Amino acid sequence: MSDAAGSRLAIETSGLGKSFGRQRAVDDLDLSVPRGSVFGFLGPNGSGKTTTIRMLLGLAAATSGEIRMLGEPMPTALRSVLPRVGALVEGPAIYPFLSGRANLLRLDSADRHASSRTRRARVGAALDRVGLSHASEKRAHAYSLGMKQRLGIANALLRPRELLILDEPSNGLDPQGTREVRNLIRSLAEEGTTVFVSSHLLSEIEQLCSHVAVMSAGRLVAQGTLDELRRGATRLTVTTPDVEDARRVLTELRLEIEPAASDGAVAAALTDVLPETVTAALVAAGVRVRGIAVAGETLEERFVALTGEGFDVAG
Amino acid sequence: MSQAESGRPLALLSSELVTLFRRRRTLAMLGALALVPILIAIAVRVTTAGNSGRGPAFIGEITQNGLFVAFTALTVSIPLFLPLTVGVVAGDTIAGEANLGTLRYLLIAPAGRVRLLVVKFVAAGIFAIAATLVIVLAGVAIGAALFPIRPVTLLSGDTIGAGDFAIRSALLVGYVSLSLLGLTAIGLFISTLTTVPVGAMAATIVLAAASQIADALPQLSAIHPWLFTHNWLGFADLLRNPISWDNYGQNALLQLGYIVVFGALAFGRFSTKDILS
Ligand SMILES: Nc1ncnc2c1ncn2[C@@H]1O[C@H](COP(=O)(O)OP(=O)(O)OP(=O)(O)O)[C@@H](O)[C@H]1O
Ligand SMILES: [Mg+2]
Numbered sequence: 001m002s003d004a005a006g007s008r009l010a011i012e013t014s015g016l017g018k019s020f021g022r023q024r025a026v027d028d029l030d031l032s033v034p035r036g037s038v039f040g041f042l043g044p045n046g047s048g049k050t051t052t053i054r055m056l057l058g059l060a061a062a063t064s065g066e067i068r069m070l071g072e073p074m075p076t077a078l079r080s081v082l083p084r085v086g087a088l089v090e091g092p093a094i095y096p097f098l099s100g101r102a103n104l105l106r107l108d109s110a111d112r113h114a115s116s117r118t119r120r121a122r123v124g125a126a127l128d129r130v131g132l133s134h135a136s137e138k139r140a141h142a143y144s145l146g147m148k149q150r151l152g153i154a155n156a157l158l159r160p161r162e163l164l165i166l167d168e169p170s171n172g173l174d175p176q177g178t179r180e181v182r183n184l185i186r187s188l189a190e191e192g193t194t195v196f197v198s199s200h201l202l203s204e205i206e207q208l209c210s211h212v213a214v215m216s217a218g219r220l221v222a223q224g225t226l227d228e229l230r231r232g233a234t235r236l237t238v239t240t241p242d243v244e245d246a247r248r249v250l251t252e253l254r255l256e257i258e259p260a261a262s263d264g265a266v267a268a269a270l271t272d273v274l275p276e277t278v279t280a281a282l283v284a285a286g287v288r289v290r291g292i293a294v295a296g297e298t299l300e301e302r303f304v305a306l307t308g309e310g311f312d313v314a315g
Numbered sequence: 316m317s318q319a320e321s322g323r324p325l326a327l328l329s330s331e332l333v334t335l336f337r338r339r340r341t342l343a344m345l346g347a348l349a350l351v352p353i354l355i356a357i358a359v360r361v362t363t364a365g366n367s368g369r370g371p372a373f374i375g376e377i378t379q380n381g382l383f384v385a386f387t388a389l390t391v392s393i394p395l396f397l398p399l400t401v402g403v404v405a406g407d408t409i410a411g412e413a414n415l416g417t418l419r420y421l422l423i424a425p426a427g428r429v430r431l432l433v434v435k436f437v438a439a440g441i442f443a444i445a446a447t448l449v450i451v452l453a454g455v456a457i458g459a460a461l462f463p464i465r466p467v468t469l470l471s472g473d474t475i476g477a478g479d480f481a482i483r484s485a486l487l488v489g490y491v492s493l494s495l496l497g498l499t500a501i502g503l504f505i506s507t508l509t510t511v512p513v514g515a516m517a518a519t520i521v522l523a524a525a526s527q528i529a530d531a532l533p534q535l536s537a538i539h540p541w542l543f544t545h546n547w548l549g550f551a552d553l554l555r556n557p558i559s560w561d562n563y564g565q566n567a568l569l570q571l572g573y574i575v576v577f578g579a580l581a582f583g584r585f586s587t588k589d590i591l592s
Binding site: 054057058059060061078079082083085087089090091092093094095096097098105106107108109110111112114116155 | 324326327329330334337338339415416417419420421422423424425426427430431587589590591
C-alpha cells in the first residue's frame with residue numbers, strides 16, 4: 001500500500017481516455033471510488049462504461065491517463081491487483097461444452113494464486129451463493145440467459161475479493177435473481193468489499209448505491225454520493241400571477257430558472273438555498289404566491305437531465 | 316497475499332489439457348485419424364493387391380508384415396490429415412477463447428498473457444504428439460489383427476525385433492510430432508490476430524498446403540530447406556541401420572527456428588493486444 005489517498009480509494013483514474021480510431025469512447029475521465037462504497041456507474045448505451053471497465057482490468061490499454069486500483073498503479077501492478085478483484089465484464093462468457101461447475105474450475109485454475117486444494121470447495125460455495133448448485137452439472141450451453149449471468153457472478157466470487165467490478169449484473173435475471181443480486185451486493189458491502197456496479201436499472205442503483213457517477217458520450221457528467229446527486233436535483237415550483245417579479249426574486253437568490261416553465265409558474269433547481277428562504281424573499285417582495293412546491297427528482301429524472309432526452313445513441 | 320496460498324504450478328496446463336481432450340471435436344479428430352490405418356489395412360486385406368508396386372510407401376510390405384500398416388498410415392496422413400487437425404487445434408488456441416469471450420475472464424483471473432500463450436502452445440504440441448501416436452497405435456493394432464507380425468526388415472536390409480521396433484516407432488512419433496511444432500507455432504500466431512477461430516484454422520491449414528506446394532516446385536529450390544514442411548517425410552533414416560541423425564537434427568533446428576520466430580510474433584501481438592471481445 002502506498003500513499004494515504006491510495007488507501008482511501010479503491011479506484012482512482014485521472015485523465016483516462018480511450019480512442020477507437022477517431023472516436024473518443026472515453027474522454028478525460030477522473031473517477032474516485034472510495035473504499036467500502038457501493039458505487040453505481042451509470043450512462044446511456046455506448047457512453048463508455050464497459051470500455052472504462054476494460055481499461056481498469058488491463059484488458060484494453062488506455063490511450064491517455066492513469067489508473068490506480070487498490071492503491072497500486074494499473075496495469076503495471078496487474079499481477080498483484082487482479083487476484084484481489086472479481087469482475088463481470090460485458091456479460092458472462094462460458095465454455096458451452098463444459099458444465100457450469102467445470103467452467104468455474106477452469107477459470108479458477110487460471111489464477112496462479114488460487115489454491116488448488118480449496119478449489120472444489122470454493123467453486124461449490126460460489127455456485128451455492130448464486131443459486132446454481134442444482135444446475136451445476138448441466139452443460140452450460142443448456143443454461144438460460146439468467147443462469148449464465150449467475151455463473152458469471154459466481155466466477156467473480158470464487159475468492160474473497162477486496163473489489164468487485166460488475167458490469168450490468170442484473171441483466172436477464174428474474175425478479176428473484178435481481179433481488180438476490182441486490183442482497184448479495186449488500187452483504188458483500190457489509191463485509192467490507194467495495195462494489196463498482198454499472199447498471200441501467202436506476203431503481204436498483206437507488207436502493208443499493210452509496211455513490212454514483214454518470215457518463216455521457218464518453219465523459220463524466222456527475223460524480224458524488226447518491227444524496228449529493230439527488231440534492232442537486234430538488235426542484236422548486238412557484239405558482240403565481242406575478243411571474244416577472246417571481247423570476248426577479250429567484251434570480252437575486254442565484255437560482256437557475258428553468259426556461260420552459262408553464263404559464264403562471266416559475267421553476268428552478270434548488271441547490272444550496274432552502275425553500276423557506278425562497279418563500280420569505282417572495283413574500284418580502286410582495287409577490288402573490290398561489291402555491292409553492294418542492295419536489296425531489298427521481299434518479300431517473302436526474303439521469304435524463306444529465307444525459308439528455310434523446311433516444312438515439314451518440315455515434 | 317500470503318505466498319503459501321498458491322495453486323499448483325501446472326494447474327492451468329492440466330485444465331487446458333482436460334478441456335482440450337474432453338472436447339467432442341478433439342475426440343472426433345483423433346477418431347478420424349485412427350480410421351486412416353484401419354481403412355488402409357482393410358483395403359489391403361480385402362483387395363490383396365498390395366504388391367502392384369503403386370501407392371504410398373510401405374504399402375507393399377503390409378501383407379508380409381502387419382507392422383507396416385502404421386508406417387503407411389503415417390506417410391499417408393502427414394501431407395493432409397495431420398496438418399488439418401493440428402491447424403484446427405492451433406488456430407483455435409487464442410481466437411477460440413476470444414470468440415467465446417472466455418479470454419477476458421482468463422486474463423482477469425489473472426492467467427498472465429505470456430503464461431497463457433505458453434500453455435496454449437504446449438497443449439497444442441501435446442495434441443500433435445497424441446495425434447501421431449493415435450495413428451501409430453491404431454496402425455499396429457489393426458496390422459496385428461489382420462496380418463502376420465514378423466521381425467521388421469529395415470530399408471538397409473537389417474532385421475529388427477519387437478523391442479527395437481517399439482523404439483524406432485517412438486522415434487518416428489517424435490520425429491513426426493516435432494515436424495508439426497513449427498506449424499503449431501504459426502497457428503498460435505495467426506490465432507492471436509483474430510477473434511474468428513475458423514479463419515485462423517483455415518489460414519493455418521492453407522499455409523501448410525502452400526508450403527508443401529512450394530516444396531514441390533523446382534523453381535523455388537533455393538527456399539526449400541527453409542520451408543517448415545521440407546523435412547516432413549524425411550524420416551526414412553530412422554528405418555536404417557545405423558540410424559542417421561542428420562535429418563532429425565536438421566528438422567529439429569528448423570522447427571525450433573519457426574517456434575522462436577512465430578512464438579515471438581505471437582508474444583509481440585498478444586502482449587499488447589486490446590481484448591475487446
Ligand atoms: N471494439 C470496438 N471498436 C470500436 N469501437 C468500440 C469498440 N468497443 C466499443 N466501442 C465504442 O465505444 C463506445 C463505448 O462503448 P461501451 O461498450 O464502453 O459502452 P457502454 O457504456 O458499456 O454501453 P452499454 O450500456 O450499451 O453497455 C461506443 O460508442 C462503442 O461504439
Ligand atoms: Mg456495456
